[in-house]
Amino acid sequence: xxxxxIDGKEVExxxxxxxxxxxxxxxxxxxxxxxxPGLSVVAQCRMCYxxxxxxxxxxxxxxxxxxxxxxxxxxxEAVKKGRQGTMEFLLLNHPLDxxxxxxxxxxxxxxxxxxxxxxxxxxxxxxxxxVDVDMGPVIQKNMNRCIHCxxxxxxxxxIAGIHEMVAIKRGNNIDITTIDGKQLKTEYxxxxxxxxxxxxxxxxxxxxxxxxxxxxxxxxxxEGCSKGCNMEVQHEGNVIYRCIPRENLEINKFxxxxxxxxxxxxxxDEARVVDPKLRGPEGPKTxxxxxxxxxxxxxxxxxxxxxxxxxxxxxxELSAIREASTALRSGIQIRTFGTPGVTRTTEDxxxxxxxxxxxxxxxxxxxxxxxxxxxxxxxRAETVIVFRGGRAGIPKIEAKWTAGVGVFTREExxxxxxxxxxxxxxxxxxxxxxxxxVEQRLARAVRPKGTCKPVSEILMSxxxxxxxxxxx
Amino acid sequence: MSAEQNTLFIQHFWKDSNRTLDxxxxxxxxxxxxxxxxxxxxxxxxxxxxxxxxxxxxGGAGFPMGMKWSFIPKNSDKPKYLVCNxxxxxxxxxxxxxxxxxxxxxxxxGLLIGxxxxxxxxxxxxxxxxxxxxxxxxxxxxxxxxxxxxxxxNIFGSGYDLEITVHRGAGxxxxxxxxxxxxxxxxxxxxxxxxxxxxxxxxxxxxxxAVNNVESIANVPHIIRMGGEAFAGLGKIDKSGxxxxxxxxxxxxxxGVYEMQAGSMTLRQIxxxxxxxxxxxxxxxxxxxxxxxxxxxxxxxxxxxYDVEPLMKIGTMMGSAAIMVINEDTDMVKLLxxxxxxxxxxxxxxxxxxxxxxxxxxxxLHKILHGEAKPSDIDLLVDVAGNIGGKTLCALGDxxxxxxxxxxxxxxxEFEAYVKGQKRHA
Numbered sequence: 001x002x003x004x005x006i007d008g009k010e011v012e013x014x015x016x017x018x019x020x021x022x023x024x025x026x027x028x029x030x031x032x033x034x035x036x037p038g039l040s041v042v043a044q045c046r047m048c049y050x051x052x053x054x055x056x057x058x059x060x061x062x063x064x065x066x067x068x069x070x071x072x073x074x075x076x077e078a079v080k081k082g083r084q085g086t087m088e089f090l091l092l093n094h095p096l097d098x099x100x101x102x103x104x105x106x107x108x109x110x111x112x113x114x115x116x117x118x119x120x121x122x123x124x125x126x127x128x129x130x131v132d133v134d135m136g137p138v139i140q141k142n143m144n145r146c147i148h149c150x151x152x153x154x155x156x157x158x159i160a161g162i163h164e165m166v167a168i169k170r171g172n173n174i175d176i177t178t179i180d181g182k183q184l185k186t187e188y189x190x191x192x193x194x195x196x197x198x199x200x201x202x203x204x205x206x207x208x209x210x211x212x213x214x215x216x217x218x219x220x221x222x223e224g225c226s227k228g229c230n231m232e233v234q235h236e237g238n239v240i241y242r243c244i245p246r247e248n249l250e251i252n253k254f255x256x257x258x259x260x261x262x263x264x265x266x267x268x269d270e271a272r273v274v275d276p277k278l279r280g281p282e283g284p285k286t287x288x289x290x291x292x293x294x295x296x297x298x299x300x301x302x303x304x305x306x307x308x309x310x311x312x313x314x315x316x317e318l319s320a321i322r323e324a325s326t327a328l329r330s331g332i333q334i335r336t337f338g339t340p341g342v343t344r345t346t347e348d349x350x351x352x353x354x355x356x357x358x359x360x361x362x363x364x365x366x367x368x369x370x371x372x373x374x375x376x377x378x379x380r381a382e383t384v385i386v387f388r389g390g391r392a393g394i395p396k397i398e399a400k401w402t403a404g405v406g407v408f409t410r411e412e413x414x415x416x417x418x419x420x421x422x423x424x425x426x427x428x429x430x431x432x433x434x435x436x437x438v439e440q441r442l443a444r445a446v447r448p449k450g451t452c453k454p455v456s457e458i459l460m461s462x463x464x465x466x467x468x469x470x471x472x
Numbered sequence: 473m474s475a476e477q478n479t480l481f482i483q484h485f486w487k488d489s490n491r492t493l494d495x496x497x498x499x500x501x502x503x504x505x506x507x508x509x510x511x512x513x514x515x516x517x518x519x520x521x522x523x524x525x526x527x528x529x530x531g532g533a534g535f536p537m538g539m540k541w542s543f544i545p546k547n548s549d550k551p552k553y554l555v556c557n558x559x560x561x562x563x564x565x566x567x568x569x570x571x572x573x574x575x576x577x578x579x580x581x582g583l584l585i586g587x588x589x590x591x592x593x594x595x596x597x598x599x600x601x602x603x604x605x606x607x608x609x610x611x612x613x614x615x616x617x618x619x620x621x622x623x624x625x626n627i628f629g630s631g632y633d634l635e636i637t638v639h640r641g642a643g644x645x646x647x648x649x650x651x652x653x654x655x656x657x658x659x660x661x662x663x664x665x666x667x668x669x670x671x672x673x674x675x676x677x678x679x680x681x682a683v684n685n686v687e688s689i690a691n692v693p694h695i696i697r698m699g700g701e702a703f704a705g706l707g708k709i710d711k712s713g714x715x716x717x718x719x720x721x722x723x724x725x726x727x728g729v730y731e732m733q734a735g736s737m738t739l740r741q742i743x744x745x746x747x748x749x750x751x752x753x754x755x756x757x758x759x760x761x762x763x764x765x766x767x768x769x770x771x772x773x774x775x776x777x778y779d780v781e782p783l784m785k786i787g788t789m790m791g792s793a794a795i796m797v798i799n800e801d802t803d804m805v806k807l808l809x810x811x812x813x814x815x816x817x818x819x820x821x822x823x824x825x826x827x828x829x830x831x832x833x834x835x836x837l838h839k840i841l842h843g844e845a846k847p848s849d850i851d852l853l854v855d856v857a858g859n860i861g862g863k864t865l866c867a868l869g870d871x872x873x874x875x876x877x878x879x880x881x882x883x884x885x886e887f888e889a890y891v892k893g894q895k896r897h898a
Contacts, residue, residue: 043666043865044823057862063666085859089828122852125835148827167661167821170644172831174821 004070011066019050019061019072028074031083031112033090033197034149035062038254039158045090045149047112049082050074058082080116087117093128094198095144103199105212109147130175136183138258139192139201146176146200152192159255160186161353176200188354190261194244194254205262206242218445219246221432223312223391223425224260226348226359228434231256233264233426233445240264240426240446251438257356266390267424267449271409274450277419284410284419289451292418293458297465299383299401300328306381306399309372310392310406311338312361314430314442317455318370321387324459328466335375336367338392343374348435357435361392362425366433386416387455390424405458421452428454478706480694480715482731485574491609493616496577503577503622505696506584510630518589522692524700526713528734530567531557531648531685532763532791533867534780536711541682543672544590550679554592555657555671556583558599558606558686559641559648562763563814564794567717567729568686572599572606575690576613580636582689584623585696587634590682594635598653601643611638645818649866650683651675652820663820664866687717709735709779718742718778722797723751732778739774743797754799758883762791764811765871767878768798788878804883805890806897808875809837815872823865829856830872837876840890841897850887854880 001012033045043063053071130143215234229252245256276292338361384399390407406422496502523538651665675681704713724747767788816830839845861873889895
């Protein structure tokens with residue numbers, strides 16, 4: 001492999017790699033704003049200056065490819081002066097409203113200012129201000145904070161496949177906005193906020209809810225479809241505040257869709273059933289766990305029983321259900337359900353040209369690999385028990401008695417005779433297998449809501465009662 | 473002075489009837505060079521001839537033209553493009569306009585030869601939006617040439633085809649920068665591209681492209697007709713062949729467009745000879761030698777041979793050969809503010825130092841002129857210019873920084889007078 005020198009350190013590189021990447025491998029962080037590894041290189045922000053031997057001017061590391069024997073200095077006086085100059089220029093018109101800015105604490109402008117800027121200000125002119133346009137339900141715009149890195153424009157053009165963010169006017173009056181001030185159309189708008197290096201594009205969903213540095217971060221996988229985008233759940237005090245994509249170059253690169261990003265909301269929605277229910281004469285009523293377990297056990301002891309299992313459950317949950325079903329008694333049928341029309345992986349496929357898949361549940365592939373058969377037609381049995389992670393679309397059920405195990409809203413479970421509330425994907429550990437066969441791990445970010453229990457514990461309780469009943 | 477000069481263009485200027493194909497054919501051996509090229513020369517031979525001619529690009533950078541053409545890859549499957557930069561937007565420059573007005577067929581024949589040399593089948597002329605009449609004249613000349621079979625299919629029965637499209641810009645200085653021009657030509661925002669890749673590798677529509685100035689291309693028929701060596705011999709200085717059209721403006725008796733053999737005159741000779749000396753007998757104070765972006769010279773510095781290398785040696789540049797002569801009555805602070813305002817206005821806004829810095833320099837200069845500046849603002853101005861110059865994506869940042877740096881180096885007392893309150897803006 002060819003080698004170059006970064007601050008005296010010899011580093012190997014792959015031909016075509018730029019100096020930002022190569023330096024990173026040598027442990028040298030080069031500050032950037034406009035550069036993003038997932039977007040084209042424009043060298044506009046002029047922050048990533050480095051000195052390259054035999055080149056008279058400072059070079060931008062993002063647009064300079066490493067070359068055999070290249071000698072690069074990232075800490076020389078000229079580099080420091082250059083970066084300081086850029087920082088000064090960027091802050092001339094920035095409002096410096098960090099105390100009330102949502103980006104504070106995770107802001108590239110703040111970090112690079114701290115690392116490379118000057119502590120004093122030489123600019124006494126009036127700042128440039130803008131009137132903001134309404135960008136729709138996902139993104140809040142604050143153009144005064146913008147540093148014109150154009151990451152958002154390039155994200156729209158190159159990743160989301162929609163030319164909706166543009167630069168209008170020019171020079172000092174340049175404005176980064178949507179075409180004709182329209183609302184954003186892309187279903188990937190949340191990424192605009194992720195890649196914005198300042199607080200210019202923030203998430204409406206997250207605004208003013210929590211300071212970034214208060215958040216605890218749990219690395220997990222999105223359950224929004226069979227893609228399995230890697231993401232991070234950010235939470236504090238057992239409340240989830242937002243989810244952001246995690247880099248995985250094989251699966252989702254740096255991005256995720258809004259559906260996946262905001263999917264977490266249902267897990268802490270008021271409408272979620274978080275305590276066990278039994279139907280009484282006046283409708284569903286909260287009951288003691290042991291009573292609900294006993295009732296379910298009695299219902300599945302005889303007659304024709306169907307276990308409907310969602311393809312939104314983990315591999316471990318699916319295996320446990322299958323094993324428990326045979327242990328409970330013989331003859332229990334198991335059928336999977338998930339996305340109408342996408343019952344097998346052969347029916348799954350990309351739903352757009354970006355990330356989304358047709359299967360709106362995360363583990364269709366895992367369920368199929370376990371040999372579970374999909375439900376065809378309506379669910380018809382004397383007793384039906386619906387196991388569900390929270391996203392699988394509940395089919396039409398014709399049964400004398402129905403119970404739900406897992407995550408349901410009150411409305412979804414209104415026809416059920418009993419609900420045994422389970423854990424949402426943010427509350428449990430387990431693995432899911434994405435459409436291409438990659439097995440990934442869900443991580444528990446928050447404690448279960450109410451008295452929700454894991455599927456495995458519910459199944460064990462059913463088996464315990466059965467064995468006690470057998471002894472009696 | 474001009475009587476002794478061998479010139480290629482100027483004798484055909486200033487008469488509307490000279491722009492016709494008829495005049496071109498009868499008086500200027502029109503399309504003979506193209507006939508010679510298409511009749512038996514190889515593209516390499518044409519490029520070699522241009523290399524021998526020692527012609528430097530006439531747009532501003534002064535890059536050897538033959539070398540530029542030789543960078544176009546020969547074995548690429550992609551179409552190749554020759555794009556003529558007729559955006560002529562550096563303040564003070566008005567020479568390309570005369571070529572288009574009076575000798576448009578020289579440009580068209582040059583495009584034909586150049587296109588053949590680099591393997592281009594569709595050439596573009598990107599003309600500045602303000603040149604409404606020139607665009608119309610050029611299109612009329614192209615129609616004449618097409619009707620005569622000089623462009624179109626199977627030119628001179630050689631099997632070679634060429635189309636020429638005139639594309640009008642919308643009036644942005646930055647579209648004179650070659651990659652900004654290409655973006656604009658493609659219908660995008662007129663913003664320079666990051667280089668590399670250079671246009672020779674990936675230019676118009678991501679294909680190999682040569683971008684040449686109007687005067688450069690209009691010289692090509694002369695080069696072929698005279699032979700590269702004879703053309704080079706017109707230049708009276710090394711590495712600079714042919715003649716130079718200069719745009720002389722400011723406080724001279726006779727401002728205008730003139731032509732001289734490259735390197736044959738000093739700045740003083742140009743001002744006194746072509747310009748007829750200073751207007752109204754006022755004394756010379758300064759000269760901006762190569763368009764408003766070039767570093768200013770004092771009255772003591774003008775005994776310099778007017779060509780690329782001698783000017784570079786004394787820290788300035790020939791640029792587009794637009795000389796602005798400034799007399800003793802001129803307020804250098806006002807003049808610099810005017811120049812800086814232009815670059816701040818024309819900054820495309822994509823890269824940080826230019827977008828923020830040019831406007832900041834303008835604000836500081838405005839404060840200095842209006843007596844609102846602190847003494848430290850002068851050094852601040854120099855420092856800001858230093859943070860722009862050499863640090864931007866394209867040369868516009870340099871263009872904005874160089875006047876500020878040179879004015880403050882050479883005329884600093886005038887700025888200090890305002891700051892100290894000794895002088896007030898009228």
